[in-house]
Amino acid sequence: MLDLKLIERDFESAKSKLAKKGVNEALLNELKERFAALKDAKRAFEEKRAQQKSLSKEFGAYKAQGKDISELKEQLDALKSEISTLESSVQEIESGLQELAFAIPNFPDDSVPEGLSEDDNLELKKVLEPKEFSFTPKEHWELAELNGWIDFERGVKLAKSRFALLKSDAAKLERALINFFLDFNAKSGFAEVCPPVLNNSSMLLGTGQLPKFGDDLFKIEGEDLYLIPTAEVPLTNIYNNEILQESELPQLLTAYTPCFRKEAGSAGRDTRGIIRQHQFDKVEMVAIAHPDRSDKIFEMMVQNASDILSALGLPHRLVDLCGGDLGFSAARTIDLEVWLPGQNKYREISSVSNMRDFQARRAKIRFKDGKKNSLVHTLNGSALAVGRTLIAIMENYQNEDGTIDIPEVLKPYMNRNI
RNA sequence: GGACAGUUGGGUGAGUUGGCUGAAACCACACCCCUGCUAAGGGUGCGUACUCUAACGGGUACCGAGGGUUCGAAUCCCUCACUGUCCGCCA
Structure with a gap:
């Protein structure tokens, strides 16, 4: 607000x-x-x-x-x-x-590029060169079939469309990635927490998903509870309606959670594969920051997400979102897009945003600012979306025969040496 | 899920025969004094939000949430939520 x-x-x-x-x-x-x-x-x-x-x-x-x-x-x-x-x-x-x-969105920062759609977003930089393949690289769902990694039909049987079942090394990779991300974030100073994945309406109001975007949420029948669409909701709201000491800032938090989104408006997009699912895993970073420090922390969070991709050897680029593409609560957002050789394009894998005091005002998160109470700044970003990282690994690490190599940094997490 | 008990300011905790209580006391915290060494004693201040005022200082709302009774409610009534304890169930 x-x-x-x-x-x-x-x-x-x-x-x-x-x-x-x-x-x-x-x-x-x-x-x-x-x-x-x-x-x-x-x-x-x-x-x-x-x-x-x-x-x-x-x-x-x-x-x-x-x-x-x-x-x-x-x-x-x-x-x-x-x-x-x-x-x-x-x-x-x-x-x-x-x-x-x-219902009124946050002010964009002055530095945010003008524009109405994602076509007006500004590419800031590219990190790592996409590698040249001597064959035509396959898309992830083909690779998933070839390796028996994803069972799309049975995922649908268990739930409905846009749910998938990971198997074999894909299931192991999913877990390895979660652990790798959490460890990486811990080294960057983020404290790991494990929050409830059902949150009540007042928390969703605090971070801005409600009242406007209720249609995108899965609601528990007969209860004031929603499946979280992102760990941003519980993490940011940990200090909902509290007054922190200035010395307690910043709070840097990270958590792995599954995320649940109806995405009612996205029918027809990315129907193949696991790019867009109703349930997906994500490791999230959240910062509760002093207003004077939020720009610095924002940069750090972007860098951290980029460093993770680099550690995995995944080519990516940083994109400054224009005003029209900015989320409801965000004042500034930088998206990280990973290179997918199968699709031959960059796709969003992380989104880091500075919400300034927009969520803090809604959620009443304040700190003792000398004699008076002031609103904190809240920031969040993925580090990273797990499923999409899995896709990126499949497509970037594929061999001509359809087999997939495991990135070096993940091998310890897979209990495997080669 | 069943029974009983509770929900007051940063914390502990009074106040529940309705008005003098937005709220005692203690602790924590801040400043000052005393003192002079890692003991202590004394004083003052100290909830949040909105609002009026040049300022001093006022006003209104909030004692889990919402509704009701009343000239007037933290105090009485109703509904809901949460917490605790016991029982049931359970990873």
Whole structure:
């Protein structure tokens, strides 16, 4: 959620910032109007309420002294109905305003490139050269079939479409990658945690998945619980509604969790293979940071994800997302795209974002900033998406006969020397 | 899942015959004084959010959440959530 006072104070700049993200300015105008209306309504209510309180005190005193209270009672009865009208009007305006405010995305940073779609994203740099194959490299699902690594049919049987069953070395690689990522992140200073993968609605509101994107979430029937779409949700919300000491910042956290997404809008895209699944494994980094330090930490997180890919020998590039492609809660995002020789293109494997104080305001995550409490900055990024790393390894490490080599750094994790 | 008990400020914990309690006391924390050495004693301050004021200082909301009774509710009633204990079940 954005700072409504800031929008009120500097309306024009707020408008232009959000225009970069494609937000309709009528929405902002309405927000401003409702905010002003709320203030007026509140003031009226508080005035009457103060009156009621002091008269009620008098009422008590009169009664104790045995004085006549009928006149006072009359006044108070009138006040009472007046107040309840004012109060419900405040509530109505407030909930409408809240709903509106929750639906407005974060401001993009000034450095974010202009643009409406992923075509306008800015490539920052390439790391490692894609290797030349002496044969036509296969796509991962072909390799999966050849090696008996992925059973697509039975995955569907067990659940539904877009679920898969990993077998053999693929299952082992999946586990090896998780361990490798967690160890790598630990060396970079991230503390490992293992959070619940079901979170309640208030946490999903805190990180911005709700109320706008509920359709993308799997919900538990009859409970206020959702399967998390990313470990960003539990990790960021660990300090939901808390006030940290400044000395406790930054909190650098990492976790492996499965992630669950309905992705209702993505039907027809990437239907073959395991690029886009309803359930996938991911190792996530989250930082709870002092506002002055979040840019530095952002760079560190991007570097960390890139270093992991380099350690695996996977060619990749860094892409600065343009305003239109930026996620709802993000002020700045750099995507890491890994080279897939089978598809002959770069595909997203990690996304590192600085949310600034957007999530912190929603989730009420603050720190003692001298005498007062200030909002922290929150950041998150994948390090890395496990399934997509598996795909990248399959495609980049394939041999002409369809066999797949294991990257050196993973061999210790596979209990294998060659 | 069943029974009982509870949910108050950073922590412990009073307050539950409705008004004088947004909230005692203690601890923690901050500053000051005393003292002079790793003991202690004394004083002051110390919840969050919004809002009015040039400022001093006011006002409103919040005692798990939501609703109700009442002139007035942390205190009474209802619903829900959570925590604890015992029982049941279980990796």
